[in-house]
Amino acid sequence: MRRRWLAAVAITMAGLLGVTACGGGNTPAGQATDGATKAASSDVEVFSWWTGPGEADGLAAMRKIFETQNPNLKFLDAAVAGGSGDKAKALLQTKLQGGEPPDSFQGHAGAELQGYIKAGQLEDLTSLYDELKLKDVFPAQLVEQISVDGKIYSVPVNIHRSNVLWFNPAVLKEAGVAGAPKTIEEFIAALGKVKAKGKIPLSIGSEWTVTHLLENVMLGSLGTDGYNALFKPGANWAAPEVTKALESFKTIMSFAGDPQDDWQPAAKQVADGQAAFNIMGDWAYGYFHNPPDGGLGKTSKTDFDWAPAPGTEGTYLWLSDSFTLPKGAKNREGALAWLKVAASKEGQDAFNPKKGSIPARKDADAALYTDYLGDALKDWSGNKLAGSVQHGVAVSQPWLTAINEQVGLYLGKQDVAALQKGLADAATANAQ
């Protein structure tokens, strides 16, 4: 009898241990570094979604500078794979809610961070901006667009451009289109000419790339001020100008090819000469240009070419990756040291040529940026700025989700009036 008792107790204990072990074993990969962070206060855990070719190299270059400048600190790379950070953001939310924030995490600069700011999860970095005189080196419009109630919560590392029209010069020539169309009307005419030749006029990918197209058509149709006004309190999404922009969007979408799985296959259709145009952010340049495995190895200006999206010349529809300081960071000093590197000219010039973007700072070393990036750097210092919708600058995450939902529903029904009403409702529900 005694032995049976002992056995029962032993099995019970084993069971309980098993339960706790499962709890520990199920934590995602990124969290494995937590234990180490607690053990040594010199570790700085930096959370990002830069794991792909180019971006991971850029992060490594910045890390090298950080470790040279701070020999007593250790950089812990807590990167989670996945384009535009879907999976990383889900994991980050559980970490923040569990009160175990990384020391610094990547986020799109602008309204996307509002959720974290409202929840009181981010520290105000205005003092860091003053200390490093960052307001003098970042464009004034950029500082204005990332400020929330006069406070700044993130340090932008790079700038990407959303309003780029990629095209295949050979296909355009064959269709008799003289050059990149400058206005929405010219664009629609050019799409018609390409269609007559039997090629795909405009390639598109999954539903988010259609939202990306929509923001470009809106900017091209409404102009910079009209576009920016849509995201301010009291904006009128029901206005006739918006209707006109959405009608143009419908016309343009009628020239779109079969939806591809994502933006890369859509961009590839242009590079391969199957399609004439694609509107995508400038991360597509790296995909076109880089040698195979990371890219398609195409020659710029002959295999593919670029121009600002129709009607948006003189405007930089921007988005930016930035780093933050979460409240309750275990190594606050280390995180600040990291943010200083991320904000510095040296850090940004190390990161950006590899990532294929331009620095947010105006004083970058122009010699490092050639070909497309040279054009982008020139435009960045002179252009007016507008914030991207799909990439988190102009609208918060819930607002963006509502917009994506409306675009998805539109693709099923093709009903412009319903789309406009849906967008107006989304703005009313989410604008602050």
Added chain:
Amino acid sequence: MRRARTWLPGLLLVAPSIVAIGVFVYGMLGWNVQLAMTDKHSEVAEGNFVGLKNFIDIWDLERWHLSVNHAILFTVVFVLGALVLGWFLAFLMEKGIRGEGTFRAIYLFPMAISFVATGIVWRWLMNSGTGERAVGLNRLFETIGLPQWAWFRDPDWGMAAMAIPAIWQMSGYVMALFLAGFRGVPEELREAARVDGCTEWGVYRHIVLPLLRPVTLSALIILGHISLKVFDLIVAVSGKQIITDVPAVFMWVAVFDSQDPAKGATIATYIVLSVAIFVIPYLIWTVRKDRRS
């Protein structure tokens, strides 16, 4: 004391499971339902009790109707498809095909693959490109002269196409269930029917099929609850696009993208309820059957 010795060790043995299931299944379930009845529509909101408001309001959302319709279409095609195909495979096996073991392994094997891996492969197979851009099944169909399809991108029947990989994956399992069922039908019964002048078709119609009813019901419930909760397959094939939206994907988007915990909890509760419609009658039926025997 002596009596405690008989029941206490047993209780201690199952106690960890009872505690774990109580906390992590039923406790969480209760917490979720409670959250669904609040107005916690952002991470920072207080969350006051609003009763069933969220459960009613969600029917105003166009996307909810769409995702429910998608889930129903997917469930009907998947469950029927897997049952019919699984039954047919089992029927062939039962007829004493040569190399039965090999075939059984081949048909059962897809079940060992995760829905995510299946989804990645079938995303390519069901690529909607046509003509010179066709790959996967469309390329094959083009070569042999069959019409090409938009597959899961078809606005009306896309979810029926989405059920194809699920049928491919689960019909082998249904086959195994039915095969066990077929083998459980005593040969004497068939013999007796044949002696009475029953045709071979009649043997199946009147003897084997009625005896397979419990197996069919088990298969129906297993497939039905997988189908109503389907998430991984959809995400692997098309991501979180509206054209293939189902309640589980909508729930994920509501929680992590819209940052609306109450809405996510409401959808989660509806998913649990829809699965319960399948499972609870089954449980009642099993309990009754146990009592009878």
